[in-house]
Amino acid sequence: MSIPKEPRQLMINIMYLVLMALLALNVSAEVMNAFQTLDEGNQNSIATVDEQLDATVKGVETILEDDSKKRFQPIQPAIEEVRSISGEFGTYVDQLRDLMIDRSGNNNGEVDDEDYKVDHGVRALRGKKNKDITTRLLVLGEDGQGGLGAELKEKVIETRQRLIDAYSNLLTEHGQNMDLKPADIEAKIQSVAVNMPFNIDDEAWKEADRPSWEDFKFGHMPVAAVMPLLSQMKSDLKVSESNLVNDMVSLAGGKVIEIDKFFPVFNADRSYVIGGEKINAKVSVGSYSSSLDPSNVDLRVNGQRLRINPDGTADFSITGSGTGQKTLTTSVAVTNPLTGEVKRGEGKFTYEVGQRSVSVSADKMNVFYIGVDNPVTVAAAGVASGDVRVSVTGAASKKSGNNSNLIVTGNSVGDAKVNVTAKGQTLGSFDFRVKRIPDPKAKIGGSTGGKLRSNIFKSQSGLYAELENFDFEAKCGITGFELLYIPKRADPVVSTNAGGNFTASTKKLVDLAKPGDNFTIRNIKGRCPGDNGPRDLGTMSFQIQ
Known part of the structure; x- marks a missing residue:
């Protein structure tokens, strides 16, 4: 087979040589699959060229309808003859392929689904590794007197010559009428004969000291390796057919669209x-x-x-x-x-489209508080937002929200983790401490103790608890306390108060306040969201003025 000029054809030939070398190294399964891929590539290449040829032929038919192109009309039957010759050989090769597929499959006389199997998820020939069938059919023959390989060789030689003759007859009989000089006609015919990729290499098998061309090509070759060999012959023929048709079309002044990039x-x-x-x-x-x-x-x-x-x-x-x-x-x-x-x-x-982003966090501020909503924002740069998944484990849990903005609630004092993943990949785990809400300050009239005017003290309705410097929405309450009234010149009096508002007995003592008296509020109890019971808020003392 001559060396093709087309880059795609040259690439396919090189790939085949590499696969042959791998086969010699007994790289089995991968090579068999590669042969199938190469065969499919050849078939796709043939279909592509065929489609381009159909468009070219349709175009030249339109060109030759013009009366000014009447002297070029012999081109049309010549094109039909070339395509018919190519089609005959293609049919012959397809029949040969079917015969090997069936014989290496279920051998029932026809190609059907039983001749194939699914191998590693790919539909492949059942007898793709069979070397006996190819050797017996193509080399030795059923009776040992020679196989179909010799006939195939003769078919190639015959088909090649018929193509050259069809082209030569057109130029010899009509070339001068198409403005070609005798020297140009001879040069074109010689060029076609020399450069046609569809050919038989009759030297390689002799140099390899093999008994015949068919033995060199097909002897002891698995069916999977012979398939791309046969489709390569069809591909070489289709390229030769395309070259001849395009050359004849160019004689009529038709533009040839050649795929060259x-x-x-x-x-x-x-x-x-x-x-x-x-x-x-x-x-x-x-x-x-x-x-x-x-x-x-x-x-x-x-x-x-x-x-x-x-x-x-x-x-x-x-x-x-x-x-x-x-x-x-x-x-x-x-x-x-x-x-x-x-x-x-x-x-x-x-x-x-993503955004450049940076996250800065102070480690000591990584806290979730029990009893309040703790908002969390997750920004994962370099990841599609829809792929991000967030989970919370440990002493806290996810309350609501999506995977970008969520609310976390603390369940108990301890440690928690926020875990971020995307499509099964862990992007990071972040540690948080879970704490109670800080103790609020017990106050009366905005004061936690000290000197207080009598009129202001008497105008208050009770105690309240205030969370200072706490950024979350949370409200704590007073559950009870004892008020100790110490008059300036009398014995102390105690009132036990339930809740934050003054009871009647407590209010009666408050209304007695006058300059020089002292009030001590002790055993103050309060409760914040998330508390299981009241917490101690200490003692307050006031000096009435």
């Missing part, structure tokens, strides 16, 4: 990840024709038409705004200059 396309399922997460992507080969007029390509992002570069790409930029997930819609419309047919495609690209 290739580039990798990486389509990932996300554009924002953190350590430990996977990126899943489709990696493919993009193609473009440098001969295509950029005006025939309408490429848009969010409706904005982009300027096409010489390599078939376009530049686009956008400034991120807001936060969260954003989506760009893409579309392309390519007009075939030969047929006027417009091919369209659409797609989407999703990305995440």
Whole structure:
């Protein structure tokens, strides 16, 4: 087989040689799967070229309808002959493939589902590792007198010559009428014969000291390895067919759209990840024709038409705004200059807009209080907000809210943890102390003790508890106390008071206050949210003035 000039074909051939070398090293399962991938790649390549050929032929038919192109009309039957010859060989190879698939499968005379099996989640040939079938069918033959490989070789030689003859007959009989000089005609015919990738390499098997071409190609080869060999022959033929058709179309002044630019396309399922997460992507080969007029390509992002570069790409930029997930819609419309047919495609690209952020926390302030709502804000830079999950363990629990803004309540004095995860990955665990609400101050008229004018003291209705320098919404109450009245010139009198408001007996003593008297309020008891019982708030003493 001659060395192809097309980059894609050369790449496929190199890949096949590498896989052959791996097979020689007995790298079994992976190689078998790789052969299947290569075969599928060949089949996709054939389908792509076939689609391009259909468009080219349709275009030249339109061109030849013009009366000014009447002298080029012999091109049309020549194209039909070339495509028919190619189709015959393709059918022959497909029959040969089916025969091997069935014989290495359930051997029931037809290709069906029983000839396949699911291997590691992939539908594969049941007899893909079978080497006896390929050797017996293609090399030795059923009767030991020679297999179908020799016939295949002759078919290749015959088909190749028929293609050359069809092209040669067109140029020999009509070339001069198409403005070709005799020297040009001869040069074109010679070029086709020399450069046609569809060929038989009749030297390699001799240099390898093998008994025949078919033994060299197929002897003791597993079915999985022979499949891409056969599809490669069809691919070489399809490229040869395309070259001949395009050359004949060019004689009539038809424009040939040749795919000559290739580039990798990486389509990932996300554009924002953190350590430990996977990126899943489709990696493919993009193609473009440098001969295509950029005006025939309408490429848009969010409706904005982009300027096409010489390599078939376009530049686009956008400034991120807001936060969260954003989506760009893409579309392309390519007009075939030969047929006027417009091919369209659409797609989407999703990305995440984040914010630069910094968090500063004082370790000693990492406290949850029992009995009040403790608001917590979680900001995880570098992670999609919808993926964040927050849990609270230990002496506190999550009361309400979402995974960005939540309310935590303390359950008991001790330690708690706030755990932040995203898609199964732990982003961090943060320690908090859980405490009771601090003791409030017992007050009368805004005072906690000391000198107080008699009229102000007598105007009060009772004691109240005040939380000083406490940022949470919480209200503590007085549950009881003892008031000791010490007159300036009389014996002390005690009143036991339930609750914070003065009872009648307590109020009666308060109303007796006059300058020089003393009042001591002792055994003050209070209660705050989350308390299981009253707490001691100390003693207050007042000197009446």
